[in-house]
Amino acid sequence: MSNRPLLMIPGPIEVSDGVSDAAAEAPRSHVAPDFVEAMGGSLQAMRHVWRAGEDAQPFILAGSGSLAMDMATWNVIEPGERVVVVNTGFFSDRSVEMLHRRGAHVTQVSAEPGDAPSIDAVARALDERPTAALFATHVDTSTGVRLDAEGLCRIARERNVLTVFDGVCATGGERFEMDTWGADVYLTASQKAIGLPPGLALLVASPRALERRRALSAPPPMSLDWLEWLPVMTAYEARRPSYFATPATTLVWALRTGLDEILSADTDPGTAMDARVSAHATVAGTFRAAWRDMGLDLVPVSEALAANTLSAIRYPDGIGQELVSAIKERGVVVAPGLHPEFKDRYFRVGHMGDIITRPADISRCIDAVRDAVQATRAEL
Secondary structure, three states: OOOOEEEEOOOOOOOHHHHHHHHHHHHHOOOOHHHHHHHHHHHHHHHHHHHOOOEEEEEEEEEHHHHHHHHHHHHOOOOOEEEEEEOOOOOHHHHHHHHHHOOEEEEEEEEOOOOOOOHHHHHHHHOOOOOOOOEEEOOOOOOEOOHHHHHHHHHHHHHOOEEEEEOOOOOOOOOOOOHOOOOEEEEEEEOOEEEEOOOEEEEOOHHHHHHHHHOOOOOOHHOOHHHHHHHHHHHHHOOOOOOOOOOHHHHHHOOOHHHHHHOOOOOOHHHHHHHHHHHHHHHHHHHHHHHOOOOEEEEEOHHHEOOOOOEEEOOOOOOOOHHHHHHHHHEOOEEEOOOOHHHHHEEEEEEEEHHHHHHHHHHHHHHHHHHHHHHHHHOO
């Protein structure tokens, strides 16, 4: 067993040897032919991973998931417009703040931490007043709650409302059918189920979302503006170098490898994505069975709401944050709670990306948690 601690937080995550090797290569010029090929191929592969149509537009930018969230907010919302936010945790709160800074009027549809509002409750909120967009966090990293994205897309499309999904802790690990469901924006960051180190903001916008940007009277800041980046993405996909701002060339080089690994299960991209999502679900089931065996309860109130990319786990009675330290002493790094209302009452384990291909490391993580739980219980 390696002496290096096993990183099992919900991002950044362990990466594959192939991605690690690609990320360790010397930087390339952003106009070098091999980089142009990597960038163009990554844009094309994103459509497959996102299950987006050929007319959807991928964007690859240097930045965090929060940058992708800001970019989505500023490109589809006009100041003064009403937006409905489905709030399931810390990152939903961040989305609300970003919308307020854009000047939107925000209506939140919330539930108790660990739960999710019903589709009917969201539909009623949409019907109250004219609404420009519905924002939702597919999986909120702070609670491990996964929303019914398909149902939200359906009620929004019925009302001609744009949909924007924060998929930071979901993309590549949870089922999302961007084209079939009619979603308008799906965004993520490189350090989650995409399987890379941190540093890339990734999103795909529908034609309807792009038309919305073109119709805005109040443009976004230049560095966030889709219309500044669109010619660059179009050029790279056509295998021509372009420039607006310097891309993160080393990370894009690694992205090409990471996306290829995600799609490697089958020559048909749709089948490959089905396999990838199914593998995440299988591994999540293994972790959930282990938590039950240890007598640990999840934060999500039902298994139907529990994400396949991470587990948010309540501390056992009488045990608190010392459990995280005890797990680390056993060679595995997990994350403490994040939701401000009860962050001292639970911890989080990430299980997304390359880790789903490593049964020995999955067992190593489960054993470390089990040993730590037993040891801390014995000390009570």
